[in-house]
Amino acid sequence: MTRRVAVIGAGKIGEALLSGMLRGGKRPEDLIVTARREERARELRDRYGVETVTNAEAAKAADTLILTVKPQDMGTLLDELGPNVPDDRLVVSGAAGIPTAYLEQRLAAGTPVVRVMTNTPALVDEAMSAISAGAHATEEHLKRTEEIFRGVGKTIRVPEKQQDAVTALSGSGPAYFYLLVEAMTDAGILLGLPRAAAHELIVQAAVGASVMLRDSGEHPALLREAVTSPAGTTIAAIRELENHGVRAALLAALEAAANRSKELAEGLK
Numbered sequence: 001m002t003r004r005v006a007v008i009g010a011g012k013i014g015e016a017l018l019s020g021m022l023r024g025g026k027r028p029e030d031l032i033v034t035a036r037r038e039e040r041a042r043e044l045r046d047r048y049g050v051e052t053v054t055n056a057e058a059a060k061a062a063d064t065l066i067l068t069v070k071p072q073d074m075g076t077l078l079d080e081l082g083p084n085v086p087d088d089r090l091v092v093s094g095a096a097g098i099p100t101a102y103l104e105q106r107l108a109a110g111t112p113v114v115r116v117m118t119n120t121p122a123l124v125d126e127a128m129s130a131i132s133a134g135a136h137a138t139e140e141h142l143k144r145t146e147e148i149f150r151g152v153g154k155t156i157r158v159p160e161k162q163q164d165a166v167t168a169l170s171g172s173g174p175a176y177f178y179l180l181v182e183a184m185t186d187a188g189i190l191l192g193l194p195r196a197a198a199h200e201l202i203v204q205a206a207v208g209a210s211v212m213l214r215d216s217g218e219h220p221a222l223l224r225e226a227v228t229s230p231a232g233t234t235i236a237a238i239r240e241l242e243n244h245g246v247r248a249a250l251l252a253a254l255e256a257a258a259n260r261s262k263e264l265a266e267g268l269k
């Protein structure tokens, strides 16, 4: 029997998962989607040929429910969903900061819950998704979750207590790289390059560096040393980066992101 998967609250992450599951071979009839606004539901129906229903209907019709609403909307969603989710459903939460225990308290006793932190490269099947079991999730539930998220990239299992750090690192991570690319494009313009050329140069440098990091298995320090010639250009730039505390800034930034992830849980009703 084919399991049906429901994406509850299909925004950016939900749509990325939906499209990934379709690219991975699921049929539109195996998938159900919910949206808060009819206009959004119509958009998803037209784009993917999937059925859009209410949250309560999705809870009844699907075996696996993937919740992809914002953390701030999770309380309201669970008020609505709680009484409608049979306890044999697997509930997967993709929300930053929300502990599995919070969902378990609002669902029928014993409902299996899995927490996942993915990222937007899911849109190009290059996501990094970290998966943690809640109190009632079994190996089968973890495997079912991995199968879904492997369709859009890599997966890793982590203890739930590490999820705030994961959120700071790989969940938010793409944003830090985009910020660097933006800033380096501006630096190219400062040095007199046309914007389009500066953008193309730095994007390809980023792609090349990423592929080398992933495929060579080398430590990043070794890869950096290979670029850094004695009395050369790179070391002149690195001295400025160190003078401006780039490493310390990254340590502080990721600590702030992890703290914010913890705070999101504190704001829940």
Ligand SMILES: NC(=O)C1=CN([C@@H]2O[C@H](COP(=O)(O)OP(=O)(O)OC[C@H]3O[C@@H](n4cnc5c(N)ncnc54)[C@H](OP(=O)(O)O)[C@@H]3O)[C@@H](O)[C@H]2O)C=CC1
Binding pocket: 008, 009, 010, 011, 012, 013, 014, 034, 035, 036, 037, 040, 055, 068, 069, 070, 071, 073, 076, 077, 094, 095, 096, 117, 118, 119, 120, 171, 172
């Ligand atoms: N964006 C990212 O890079 C990442 C996000 N996440 C997590 O993924 C989750 C989704 O983030 P993202 O996709 O960016 O957010 P979006 O705002 O794009 O998507 C959330 C969607 O949920 C809908 N929604 C809210 N409440 C309900 C409800 N009760 N019933 C049905 N639909 C509802 C929203 O509707 P409406 O359009 O009306 O607002 C919206 O379309 C968050 O919890 C976030 O922490 C995790 C990793 C990375």
Ligand SMILES: O=C(O)[C@@H]1CCC=N1
Binding pocket: 096, 167, 171, 172
């Ligand atoms: O900024 C956020 O809260 C979400 C979670 C991880 C990435 N984006």
